[in-house]
Amino acid sequence: MTSVVTRRETPPIGPVVGMVGAGQLARMTQQAAIALGIDLRVLANSFDESAARVIADTRLGDYRDLDVLRAFAEGCDAITFDHEHVPTGHIEALTAEGVAVRPGAEALVHAQDKAVMRERLTAMGVPCPAWARVSGREDLEAFGKEHGWPVVLKAVRGGYDGRGVWVCSSPEEAAEVLDSGTELMAEAFVPFERELAVLVARSPHGQGVSYPVVETVQQDGICVEVIAPAPGLDPEDAAQAQHIALKIANGLGVTGLLAVEMFQLPGGKVVVNELAMRPHNSGHWTIEGSRTSQFEQHLRAVLDLPLGSPAPVAPVVVMVNVLGGADPGVFGRYEHVMAHDPGVKIHFYGKEVRPGRKIGHVTAFGTDLDEVRARARHAAVHLATGEYV
Amino acid sequence: MTSVVTRRETPPIGPVVGMVGAGQLARMTQQAAIALGIDLRVLANSFDESAARVIADTRLGDYRDLDVLRAFAEGCDAITFDHEHVPTGHIEALTAEGVAVRPGAEALVHAQDKAVMRERLTAMGVPCPAWARVSGREDLEAFGKEHGWPVVLKAVRGGYDGRGVWVCSSPEEAAEVLDSGTELMAEAFVPFERELAVLVARSPHGQGVSYPVVETVQQDGICVEVIAPAPGLDPEDAAQAQHIALKIANGLGVTGLLAVEMFQLPGGKVVVNELAMRPHNSGHWTIEGSRTSQFEQHLRAVLDLPLGSPAPVAPVVVMVNVLGGADPGVFGRYEHVMAHDPGVKIHFYGKEVRPGRKIGHVTAFGTDLDEVRARARHAAVHLATGEYV
16 A cells, blocks of 8 residues: 655755745745755745645744744755745854854845845945835925935835835825834835846855846736846946846845845936845746756855856746736646647746735747747736636 | 654645656656646655655555555546556556556557567557567577577566667577576667667647657666757658657557657668657756756646647757766765856756766757767766766
């Protein structure tokens, strides 16, 4: 008879990387870990999570509990993250106990605390929007008076995918948020032409690599489309954006990936919007679109292995996210998408379909931007909704 | 506290494919399953096996036991194979009970029984070496007299990677094998120029796709190098080889992948050597070298989904196997290989290193054959031995 699926611990053959969190980023990291013979271990909340479904060494536990993290880290050559919510103090404690946590607490805090990030980037001379901490209506009014309305209010900690960000046209609109007790900061609204992102990797030994600058398209604060490389970007502006991202990675002592989200202003210059220190939605195109996927790059970096080539494999790569629609029957729609376009790559994250939830993405390749973009959109929309666009 | 790694069954989100066997082919299939949101389940002998290390839904059991196969198949949308050793009768029994086994017994027997394969291909008019069943010294002498020496003796069932194949210059050399009780056949020795392989996929609905013809280099019966596409191959000869492979897939009713190993004769024509009905060493280059990896293609085919584009992503792709050397410290040698060549892709199968064992492969890409081949060989040799070639 077959055994039930009770797994004893298997001694590892290769290096062991522990990733805290078991969402789609950990899931896609497993694809890279399989190739490199790295044992990937994840800390999940449940065996139903995206990565837990596909990773043999899944442990259940609460990442907010230091003892859980200690037990999880045992036997790992490096610890890294699928999300940025692990308390800074826990990371410091693990590091003090000799665990190789990458990125470390000193770097990671800049992706966890937007005010700390703004202070540091400002001190480094990195272009940022005007900003200030605000602790009440008076602060906000003063900020709006100086920098104009609308003002972008942000939760200093914990926001993602548009959550924790409020664009306010007046102090009245901000009343509810101001009264909520959330630690807040204000930023000047940037009248950007478009959004760009630069993904870089940095190893503990200091090797740095930058992927090509991409254009990202957001809807309701969620990244829905990425075009690599960013179309029509002036090579000098591209070099400047990459320079800024590598400078930040170096200045903050990042180990692993750093995604730098930027606004491009009329005239071409960029200002930095957000930082993420992990594989990032703006880098999903690299799975098939670059010689080294961001997930492999992250594993190399956290294990202090030499970094891989970020070269793209096609002149144009477009990634479009699949957001859950009303009808959860995604698999029934593979038929059309695959038959319609044998070259499009489908990624489905093994998550329950809920409206608006990121449940997958598709990637298309080619030479003509409009054609590639239309193909990727067609596939993503059909998978999500069953419609033909 | 973290739980121990005891996993309860998680209800699947997507289709479930069960793969019998947990070697490196199942391991690499998991990379493709992760992308497509397919739940891959494997039947392993132990949790130490290559695929068992990286697949959450690993079941232990003996594939020679029909009850084990029945329990394994429960809840699977399709059953397929990492190897060709499952008894034909068991596959027939499962099929009769309504399990979608792909390939089915009628097709698979041609990859399990070389004499059945030769009878069928000969009847289909597919070019093969002269061959005959032999049951003793007299048969062999008669065959050698008619077709010349050396004669290639083959075990009708169970051989792979050069095992079960003996090149004999005289009946005396074959004495031990002839006396062993193994069911044997003889084939004329083919004075080939080189070896080629054609990988095709066929779906239950009959869609067929052929990858480009590749050149394979064998040492001691083990595939050590694959060049895609086969250099200098006349387009008509290439088309003919692809036509033969697709004809076989259709004629035998293959569902899933079919690898057709061929000898190319002086003058360009081919004769068929061996068949495999699963992902194959000659197709590992497709993981990064083709728009659709052979592992994704196999999953699509066994689930009767439309097949993916087999287009290569670079003019020259070379795959070189990593065979275990005397020093098992492969990971310590990542450092040189990755620093030396940021574009080479390393695959390590999570298997214990033993001399001569296939433990991984590397893939390189480019435009110049000599340069790409040198890069792939350098990486593979260094990983295996620590030497610089």
